[in-house]
Amino acid sequence: MSVPPLQPEYGADEIGAIVLDPGYSVTRAGFAGEDVPKSVIPSYYGHLSDEKPFLFDDNAINNPLPGLDIRNPMASDSTVEDWDTASKLWEYAITSRLTGPKQASALRNGLNDPPQNGEDVDMDDVENNEAPLSEKPLLMTEPGWNSAKNREKSIELAMESWGAPAFYLARSPVMNSFASGRPTALVVDIGASTTSVSCVHDGLLLKKCTQKSSLAGNWVSDQLRLIFNAAQPPVPLTPHYLVAAKQQVDAGESAKATLRSFAAPPLASFRRLQEERVLTEFKETCVQVWNPARTPNNASLANSADYLKTNDVGKPFEFPDGYNNVFAADRYRAVEGLFDPAASADPAAAPVQKSDTLPALLAAALAAADVDLRPLLLANVVVAGGSSLIYGLTDRVSYELAAMYPSSRVRIVAPGMTVERKYAAWIGGSILASLGSFHQMWISKKEYEENGAALVEKRCK
Amino acid sequence: MARAHDCQETVNLSTWNPQSLPRHRRAEAVRPSPPHLPVATFARPSREVRDMLGLGPADQAQQKRPSKKAKAATKRPGERQPPIPIVAAPKQYKAKLQKSNENVRWRETSFVNPARRDALQLKHWVRTILDAPAVQPPTQTIPAPPTGEGEKPEAEQDTSETPAITTHDAKPTPPQTDEYRFTQYNLQADPPKYTDEEYSTHLVNSRWSREETDYLMELYKDFYGKWPLIVDRWEFQPVTKVEPGTSESESLQSASRSMEDLKSRFYEISAKIMAVRTPVSNMTAAEFEDHEKMIKFNPEAEAKRKRAADTLQHRSAEDRKEEEYLVAELRRIWNHQDRFAAQLKELRERLDHSLTDDKGQAGSFSTHAEIFALYQKVVANHDKNRKRRPDGSGNTASPANAASGRGNENAAQLKRQSTGGQGASGPSHRQLGPRQEQRFGVTTVQERNTPGVAFRSDKLAKIRQAKSQAQTKKIADVLAELGVPEVIQMPTDSVTVAMESLVAKVHLLLEARKDDTPDISSRPGTRNGKRSASELSESSNTATKRQRK
Numbered sequence A: 001m002s003v004p005p006l007q008p009e010y011g012a013d014e015i016g017a018i019v020l021d022p023g024y025s026v027t028r029a030g031f032a033g034e035d036v037p038k039s040v041i042p043s044y045y046g047h048l049s050d051e052k053p054f055l056f057d058d059n060a061i062n063n064p065l066p067g068l069d070i071r072n073p074m075a076s077d078s079t080v081e082d083w084d085t086a087s088k089l090w091e092y093a094i095t096s097r098l099t100g101p102k103q104a105s106a107l108r109n110g111l112n113d114p115p116q117n118g119e120d121v122d123m124d125d126v127e128n129n130e131a132p133l134s135e136k137p138l139l140m141t142e143p144g145w146n147s148a149k150n151r152e153k154s155i156e157l158a159m160e161s162w163g164a165p166a167f168y169l170a171r172s173p174v175m176n177s178f179a180s181g182r183p184t185a186l187v188v189d190i191g192a193s194t195t196s197v198s199c200v201h202d203g204l205l206l207k208k209c210t211q212k213s214s215l216a217g218n219w220v221s222d223q224l225r226l227i228f229n230a231a232q233p234p235v236p237l238t239p240h241y242l243v244a245a246k247q248q249v250d251a252g253e254s255a256k257a258t259l260r261s262f263a264a265p266p267l268a269s270f271r272r273l274q275e276e277r278v279l280t281e282f283k284e285t286c287v288q289v290w291n292p293a294r295t296p297n298n299a300s301l302a303n304s305a306d307y308l309k310t311n312d313v314g315k316p317f318e319f320p321d322g323y324n325n326v327f328a329a330d331r332y333r334a335v336e337g338l339f340d341p342a343a344s345a346d347p348a349a350a351p352v353q354k355s356d357t358l359p360a361l362l363a364a365a366l367a368a369a370d371v372d373l374r375p376l377l378l379a380n381v382v383v384a385g386g387s388s389l390i391y392g393l394t395d396r397v398s399y400e401l402a403a404m405y406p407s408s409r410v411r412i413v414a415p416g417m418t419v420e421r422k423y424a425a426w427i428g429g430s431i432l433a434s435l436g437s438f439h440q441m442w443i444s445k446k447e448y449e450e451n452g453a454a455l456v457e458k459r460c461k
Numbered sequence B: 001m002a003r004a005h006d007c008q009e010t011v012n013l014s015t016w017n018p019q020s021l022p023r024h025r026r027a028e029a030v031r032p033s034p035p036h037l038p039v040a041t042f043a044r045p046s047r048e049v050r051d052m053l054g055l056g057p058a059d060q061a062q063q064k065r066p067s068k069k070a071k072a073a074t075k076r077p078g079e080r081q082p083p084i085p086i087v088a089a090p091k092q093y094k095a096k097l098q099k100s101n102e103n104v105r106w107r108e109t110s111f112v113n114p115a116r117r118d119a120l121q122l123k124h125w126v127r128t129i130l131d132a133p134a135v136q137p138p139t140q141t142i143p144a145p146p147t148g149e150g151e152k153p154e155a156e157q158d159t160s161e162t163p164a165i166t167t168h169d170a171k172p173t174p175p176q177t178d179e180y181r182f183t184q185y186n187l188q189a190d191p192p193k194y195t196d197e198e199y200s201t202h203l204v205n206s207r208w209s210r211e212e213t214d215y216l217m218e219l220y221k222d223f224y225g226k227w228p229l230i231v232d233r234w235e236f237q238p239v240t241k242v243e244p245g246t247s248e249s250e251s252l253q254s255a256s257r258s259m260e261d262l263k264s265r266f267y268e269i270s271a272k273i274m275a276v277r278t279p280v281s282n283m284t285a286a287e288f289e290d291h292e293k294m295i296k297f298n299p300e301a302e303a304k305r306k307r308a309a310d311t312l313q314h315r316s317a318e319d320r321k322e323e324e325y326l327v328a329e330l331r332r333i334w335n336h337q338d339r340f341a342a343q344l345k346e347l348r349e350r351l352d353h354s355l356t357d358d359k360g361q362a363g364s365f366s367t368h369a370e371i372f373a374l375y376q377k378v379v380a381n382h383d384k385n386r387k388r389r390p391d392g393s394g395n396t397a398s399p400a401n402a403a404s405g406r407g408n409e410n411a412a413q414l415k416r417q418s419t420g421g422q423g424a425s426g427p428s429h430r431q432l433g434p435r436q437e438q439r440f441g442v443t444t445v446q447e448r449n450t451p452g453v454a455f456r457s458d459k460l461a462k463i464r465q466a467k468s469q470a471q472t473k474k475i476a477d478v479l480a481e482l483g484v485p486e487v488i489q490m491p492t493d494s495v496t497v498a499m500e501s502l503v504a505k506v507h508l509l510l511e512a513r514k515d516d517t518p519d520i521s522s523r524p525g526t527r528n529g530k531r532s533a534s535e536l537s538e539s540s541n542t543a544t545k546r547q548r549k
């Protein structure tokens, strides 16, 4: 490195901070300044018995151990419900792939010494392990509707349990907009358990605009379950772990697979999680959002059956047990309820509130924003979250907004790359925590000790 | 003058080469300066000057001595040596890879951000140059920053075997003693501050309590003066205890305020505090402008504008198409008018020009220029009296108005032009009082059916015309009989009026004659005819009399 650094043109100043973005389905952690989080683990964890209450990470939760229960420390609105477990889960996310247990000097860690007394434990190392963040500032994201109590819990956790020297709590809509480089944006975040629409103005969240509903990724999965059950004949949803062997069958034929049987099967929650994996695959490959602009007269999905018959060949999908079929209209129906309550999979059994649909959320958020701000927000619509990757979703959002505000220019900013969309909030945090001008915003340990947890309300606006 | 100018040139010469000048200037630059100028002192500050400026001795390396070749090139026989060494810029080759021999390393260093009130130490990686090459392999040593207060980073305490490097003088670049470079981005909003006394004398407002006002100022500072955010986070709870009996809506009412509400209070306070600190008369132009703006803030108008904008944003696609069409149409019309205006302006300039030329022999209204100028003024006055829309709306004036007809359009254009031109040519037009107006025969035309300039004499000629040739001839005959000349020398206003009434009577007479034509022709001088004739001669008399006047 003999080339001198250029004058700072953009204000990065890395301080080795850790960014943590807990989601309902996935928890992301990594070093600030990096492109993607190094540590991405499921937020679900396995509970086997009281001796083994916490099994973290992909390998553990996908292993069909007898009596395995799958749980989630997050509440369905993406805030934290079970703080004890959440803190363990996050700690695991950070230490397993980022900091690791503290590496002591090779001269003194005892590994090279001849074993004298086997019980010799380096107390320094133990202490360091107990405070996983003793040298790293921590930036954490939170949903826009996080309660004050939860916010204080976060800082207590970081400061007292983890020994972080500095802490900051960032609102995830703001982080989403930063990830796309917009200080002002209308952020549409469609995750696993919540869909939210928020307005960000000059890097700060407009609280009164924030709208959320539960029509998100998991809801789409449920819609698919309803559709599969209602099909004639019903589509079997057999997850991978149950299938011992399968045979090729023709499209629509019932599956010919040998299933595994378990003497002591895992609990139902395990099967549900495994089904979810199949459904996610289905969502990734088949599900599509209907775009009325495709038809000449902007017909809704319900009125486009004929159009679909002639113009849409459908998409084939093979389930783990070998059942396969081509899905045409159904693949649109799975998400249409997000826009049109009447078009949801089973309006009678699982009704969708009109106020929960995405157009309603968008309308409400924009109506709450200042009139002068609206054109700016519409010109910077940031779409993020894993479920926003459903094919055609951004086009539909754009269509709906254009219908709502015909005289404004609507521009959707949605990262094209899958990881950028899924990890948008983390990436925004990564950018923020490595900005030189941000370092004055950290809540330091000293400040925390002087002012207490309530400082988070004042500083992390 | 010349001296100062030359000095400047010469001072610049020391760092500058003539190749960079355009060719014709190059010769000048090389030309020796006149002998009386002590150029050299300026070219290279003497030691005294340097001492005075505290510059220290001149750096020998910096002031390049000309090479022998360059000297020979510039020295010409019989000419003075140029006082300034002129060296052609050496040919530039692509820069070579700069390999420094310095031992450069990236080190993790703690730093303190001065924008923080606590002394939080964060660590970042900086490029450091070690004075002497390190003998030992790199270790994890983290040298304490020169500014750091005592507290050494933990890593250093952990590792005990690294004295060799830490004793080297680690020089981080940029130097740690400098301000943290991101402090410059630490910008704060500063709301006006007031004392208790100032508040009670100037700022009391029945709709705002002191607490709420303070809260507003606090939020303004917290949210950097960004109004959408201030409104969004507005959660003022009046401190006054809410009685258990009172309804909750009462206490909530004061908790929600519109942006206009907040803005108007804030601007009110800012303006008043500003005026208290610097009286309006002492303000600079910029300050005054700000003050004006704040005083003129009108929350009702602002709210109204927002409501209008809201409906505007919600209008349907059809509305928008229609509007676009209308706007395009309007633009077309305006374009046309612009062209017309340009032509008119040119014409006017010519007329104005001749007006100023003829000033010496002014006094009669015989030239077109005079009359036209007068016309302009009349129209201008007339326009001013009418209520006019403010300029902003002028651009978006309803297209129907502008498009209603060519004639109108031109007339409107004329008016526009004349008002527009007033700013420039205004002072040359004198305002006339009513008496003077009478004297100069200036009248205000109420209605006009033909656009552009019209002359009174035209009008007089016109009233002589009838529908048929025969009738015109008859009128001419009657007028000739009455002794009214064909060309009226001085068609003043009163003359025109008299003439008009006369001709109207002639018409009546002819009408009456037509009814009993045979009678008149057979019995000329009937009562009827006579009376009319005498009446006519009377009025013709008045007409001619007035004319003579």
Ligand SMILES: Nc1ncnc2c1ncn2[C@@H]1O[C@H](COP(=O)(O)OP(=O)(O)O)[C@@H](O)[C@H]1O
Pocket (backbone or CB within 6 Å): A022, A023, A024, A025, A026, A027, A078, A190, A191, A192, A193, A194, A216, A217, A218, A280, A283, A284, A384, A385, A386, A387, A388, A389, A390, A391, A422
């Ligand atoms: N390519 C994809 N297409 C459709 N849905 C997807 C895709 N990738 C992930 N998902 C869904 O996105 C959700 C996870 O999104 P994410 O933003 O990570 O949620 P959270 O932040 O709440 O954990 C899951 O429900 C998953 O099924």
